[in-house]
Amino acid sequence: MDFNIIRCARAILHVTDLDASRNFYVDALGFIETEADDAHIYLRGLEEHTHHSLVLKKADEPCVEALGYKVSSSGDLKALSELFEMKGFTTKWFQKGEQHAVGETLRVQDVSGMPLEFFAEIDSVERLLQRYDLYKGSRMQRIDHFNYMVSDVEAAFNFYNKDLGFACSEYTDTENDDIWAAWLHRKQTVHDLALMNGKGPRLHHVAFWLPDPLAIIHTCDVLASLGYGENIERGPGRHGLSNAFFLYLRDPDGHRIELYNGDYLTSDPDFKPIRWDINDPMRQTFWGHEAPDSWFNEASAVLNVLTGKKVEQKQGKLKQHKPTFII
Amino acid sequence: MDFNIIRCARAILHVTDLDASRNFYVDALGFIETEADDAHIYLRGLEEHTHHSLVLKKADEPCVEALGYKVSSSGDLKALSELFEMKGFTTKWFQKGEQHAVGETLRVQDVSGMPLEFFAEIDSVERLLQRYDLYKGSRMQRIDHFNYMVSDVEAAFNFYNKDLGFACSEYTDTENDDIWAAWLHRKQTVHDLALMNGKGPRLHHVAFWLPDPLAIIHTCDVLASLGYGENIERGPGRHGLSNAFFLYLRDPDGHRIELYNGDYLTSDPDFKPIRWDINDPMRQTFWGHEAPDSWFNEASAVLNVLTGKKVEQKQGKLKQHKPTFII
Amino acid sequence: MDFNIIRCARAILHVTDLDASRNFYVDALGFIETEADDAHIYLRGLEEHTHHSLVLKKADEPCVEALGYKVSSSGDLKALSELFEMKGFTTKWFQKGEQHAVGETLRVQDVSGMPLEFFAEIDSVERLLQRYDLYKGSRMQRIDHFNYMVSDVEAAFNFYNKDLGFACSEYTDTENDDIWAAWLHRKQTVHDLALMNGKGPRLHHVAFWLPDPLAIIHTCDVLASLGYGENIERGPGRHGLSNAFFLYLRDPDGHRIELYNGDYLTSDPDFKPIRWDINDPMRQTFWGHEAPDSWFNEASAVLNVLTGKKVEQKQGKLKQHKPTFII
Amino acid sequence: MDFNIIRCARAILHVTDLDASRNFYVDALGFIETEADDAHIYLRGLEEHTHHSLVLKKADEPCVEALGYKVSSSGDLKALSELFEMKGFTTKWFQKGEQHAVGETLRVQDVSGMPLEFFAEIDSVERLLQRYDLYKGSRMQRIDHFNYMVSDVEAAFNFYNKDLGFACSEYTDTENDDIWAAWLHRKQTVHDLALMNGKGPRLHHVAFWLPDPLAIIHTCDVLASLGYGENIERGPGRHGLSNAFFLYLRDPDGHRIELYNGDYLTSDPDFKPIRWDINDPMRQTFWGHEAPDSWFNEASAVLNVLTGKKVEQKQGKLKQHKPTFII
Incomplete structure (x- = not known):
């Protein structure tokens, strides 16, 4: 492979009430709120040197907009894009600046219909790992x-x-x-x-x-x-x-x-x-x-990365949907 | 009151298989086995300076023989005995030596029918609180x-x-x-x-x-x-x-x-x-x-302290037997 | 003994800068600040149902005003007072209301010159043991x-x-x-x-x-x-x-x-x-x-409970002042 | 680079008394003893699926024989060997079977004189991560x-x-x-x-x-x-x-x-x-x-990987050998 996916990096979740979400994620769970505006809250953990790992986005109904993976370099994005296109997936690009705090981004629906994104750049912020006075929840x-x-x-x-x-x-x-x-x-x-x-x-x-x-x-x-x-x-x-x-x-x-x-x-x-x-x-x-x-x-x-509409769901292919000892 | 009950001090449980009990209490839970014979295992915790706090006694069926409380002095036993008799409870005495590692003991069925015992003396043993090398389970x-x-x-x-x-x-x-x-x-x-x-x-x-x-x-x-x-x-x-x-x-x-x-x-x-x-x-x-x-x-x-037979059980007086939010 | 001392209950420490003390005790250590005025901060722990266990009192120099013990009843205070007087100690009384949140109080310098106080009553406040959201430091x-x-x-x-x-x-x-x-x-x-x-x-x-x-x-x-x-x-x-x-x-x-x-x-x-x-x-x-x-x-x-002056200090009677393995 | 060093993988330490070492490492610290013979103890941690991460080897005096790194494949060993030789380092090979439980191994003294080894293969053993009953020390x-x-x-x-x-x-x-x-x-x-x-x-x-x-x-x-x-x-x-x-x-x-x-x-x-x-x-x-x-x-x-003799030591190049606040 001529690309290097480093790790899962962020989720973008649609939520219906940002204040309710803030109470839960920041006040109770202790996430660090890096930034917020009327439509978004950007959250990170105490160890993270990246701007956020969770975006809560105001919307009419709860949904998953995208699940983001960090890659090594912008070259990796190009290689990934070529792979997806070769395989018949339609991709979508965001240029740097189109998404807050994140560089050039490639989005694609995966083989299961999950909305993925890949990016190499995300803003650096102060890592708070040793700010133990801020630890809570x-x-x-x-x-x-x-x-x-x-x-x-x-x-x-x-x-x-x-x-x-x-x-x-x-x-x-x-x-x-x-x-x-x-x-x-x-x-x-x-x-x-x-x-x-x-x-x-x-x-x-x-x-x-x-x-x-x-x-x-x-x-x-x-x-x-x-x-x-x-x-x-x-x-x-x-x-x-x-x-x-x-x-x-x-x-x-x-x-x-x-x-x-x-x-x-x-x-x-x-x-x-x-x-x-x-x-x-x-x-x-x-x-x-x-x-x-x-x-x-x-x-x-989850949402379709191209249309922004909800992706239709199918039943699991395997009949067993949970362990028998529970059933 | 002219007596001083200090604390709950030991339980005597009838068990059907001493080896199975030892595997559970000693090997898994980490109780200290102070002593054992063919019919008993005497167990204590790491902090305890008393010979045991749990007696497992070999029997044909599982049962509770007695729940023991430690009192300050043998005078307390006498005062307790007088109280119980005055109230119409029948008491039973064990002299020192009749029960292993425990001094003079007063047994009585409480108002609910629970088999109690009271004693002031129990053998002292080495407290293992600071034998951290023995901590397990x-x-x-x-x-x-x-x-x-x-x-x-x-x-x-x-x-x-x-x-x-x-x-x-x-x-x-x-x-x-x-x-x-x-x-x-x-x-x-x-x-x-x-x-x-x-x-x-x-x-x-x-x-x-x-x-x-x-x-x-x-x-x-x-x-x-x-x-x-x-x-x-x-x-x-x-x-x-x-x-x-x-x-x-x-x-x-x-x-x-x-x-x-x-x-x-x-x-x-x-x-x-x-x-x-x-x-x-x-x-x-x-x-x-x-x-x-x-x-x-x-x-x-539980057993009757006088007859050694199982005590008959009555339904709880209050109708509700568990919280409604569970029902 | 015809009195019952229950436990150590509060210390009154003189401090030179209440804000500096608050930063340390409340913000860093996580004490609950029950109340404060220009000259005092009253602190308690999360488990405590009593108004405070530590009083920080503004003063020109750091000192210990009193070390307080809680007794069972006001009768105990009288019995203690009689004991101290019989033994030649001079006592001092505070009536209820003279000390904030605490009832009638007996003060005395102990045999070593330590400033003690005894009281039976202290205001009850909400116990915060299960307010885990307030836990910090x-x-x-x-x-x-x-x-x-x-x-x-x-x-x-x-x-x-x-x-x-x-x-x-x-x-x-x-x-x-x-x-x-x-x-x-x-x-x-x-x-x-x-x-x-x-x-x-x-x-x-x-x-x-x-x-x-x-x-x-x-x-x-x-x-x-x-x-x-x-x-x-x-x-x-x-x-x-x-x-x-x-x-x-x-x-x-x-x-x-x-x-x-x-x-x-x-x-x-x-x-x-x-x-x-x-x-x-x-x-x-x-x-x-x-x-x-x-x-x-x-x-x-420490201070003299009668004069409010510092108590003179004597060297320890035993020559060894710390373990030899350290020396 | 055409090789991939995965991680530090094992240390070979010379010790003078295997029983004393076993008491310390196994009984006190809780290492798992995978195997031992008259001259070696092979130890691993509870999470490790590899045969050992620490070899204690009986010797006349304490010393470090080698510090081992795991690489991805035997091709990596060859590439490393070429790099070292190109840079003028003398390498030494152990064939599979020459060292217990480890495959083909390349040894070399690093630029500082530290004895390194590299290998791709090490025997797999049962991972005991979920054998909590064996956790001790x-x-x-x-x-x-x-x-x-x-x-x-x-x-x-x-x-x-x-x-x-x-x-x-x-x-x-x-x-x-x-x-x-x-x-x-x-x-x-x-x-x-x-x-x-x-x-x-x-x-x-x-x-x-x-x-x-x-x-x-x-x-x-x-x-x-x-x-x-x-x-x-x-x-x-x-x-x-x-x-x-x-x-x-x-x-x-x-x-x-x-x-x-x-x-x-x-x-x-x-x-x-x-x-x-x-x-x-x-x-x-x-x-x-x-x-x-x-x-x-x-x-x-540490030992020389070629001669087995102790490597001569030089003073640190930087004059400061520890922080000033300690001096």
């Missing part, structure tokens, strides 16, 4: 990964693995050895991107990394103190898959956010992907807890 | 409290509060202002004893105190690693009531064990008991999580 | 103990132990079996009061209890972020004595504050005090770290 | 980095940065803008390798990554319990540089081991290296604590 550190719910996991897996060069760290098989879910990475963590079988294309969640397990427990306490108890959807718990200590939240518009601590280093090309059986009770929750149905059924709709 | 520290499920909470409350001098830290009221549950203490923590409405007399759980919240998370990980995932019944979570960070386990015989961190100091006589409404979702779990039905329905049968 | 929970540097530890030990009913949890002996330091308690923790040999009477430190060890590490990070790195005098570390995970700070006026997590339950009258040799390197710091000289040499001067 | 996770003390930091910096493709995350400048120390990485953490000015070539330390800050505190407690208090040389503390929460230990032979938690992601090529002034007190220890002289003066001698 979840002590939010950095964006970690996206999770897509897609109708054809195998097609998506091949697209990211073969065409875009994502490595697989772990995956879930059905009884028929179909890939039900996969964890794929460019940076040296368990994932930049997870795929799961289901009605899609939809964004299942965006995940952010926290510095230690107590930050997740404190998040629950802070959310409850502020009346956000019902926004806690699942956890805290340990994923067998990825070994993450996790918490799943729903934001005021229903977008799902994962808070995440744990992980391991995935630098080695000879690391053999870990296979999990979908019906292994320790896969989803190492301790055996069940996930609620909402976690399997609900996810955020 | 849950890093078990010390016994914290008992929780009784009883058919008449108000009667039990009056017995412990008025006759035995337990102070109330927190309590749960129904819509009709009946006491549905109460947290009572002699030592300066939230409780030595909690009472809850339900089919009883039964022991709902024995709780042990851990040094920090991560010890509870690590317990879940260790239990899952050893195949005890299904023994995790509820949690980890935060109780609104008591502010404890908790985990409920079921031992191999079904006895329920709570692991507990948090609490607060209850030294002040002018501290006003905290009232909770039974239907306040933050009462049980501050974060809003529901407890499973088993947590409300299942508990350990 | 050290997540300050509650006052834990005082540490006095006195010239005659044995005399002080007898006064608190025999006359006032404090129990001893641990103590330090010299080679000649003189008590070099002692840990004394009324509430069921390791101490309300520690005594150490040295130039006195002086207040060595006031200690506050934190919820977990990470709160102490985060305190260091927050202090450093805010430019208070030089205010960290010693730690974090583990005391052999008391098993506390500790941090010693100097406030902007040089008063020493200990942050403290760990401890153990001291409810049992048959618990045998733990003896430490002063030259045991694990006594002071379990891990073997040395304490800086300032920790042994510097402490806060 | 420090809960050792994985090798993190090496720290070299070298006489000419600038020469070493250029060698690793320009010739071998290491990126710089942070560095320390003297008043004259000489590089006094540098943090260099191939994997996406702060470093695989740090360089510091001083008498060299010597190995200052090998660092291992732990899962959370409490694991470091517990390590201190466990070491003290086992009589290893004097092996704690420095910390726990926070480095300003790298933001690591650290602990420095000396093993029974005096080799220095760092335990490490914290770090941040260094995936982005546009991340600007962070410059620190050597005399900034927050650089070394964010909280302002001083490092002991031994930390600046003592380090492990």
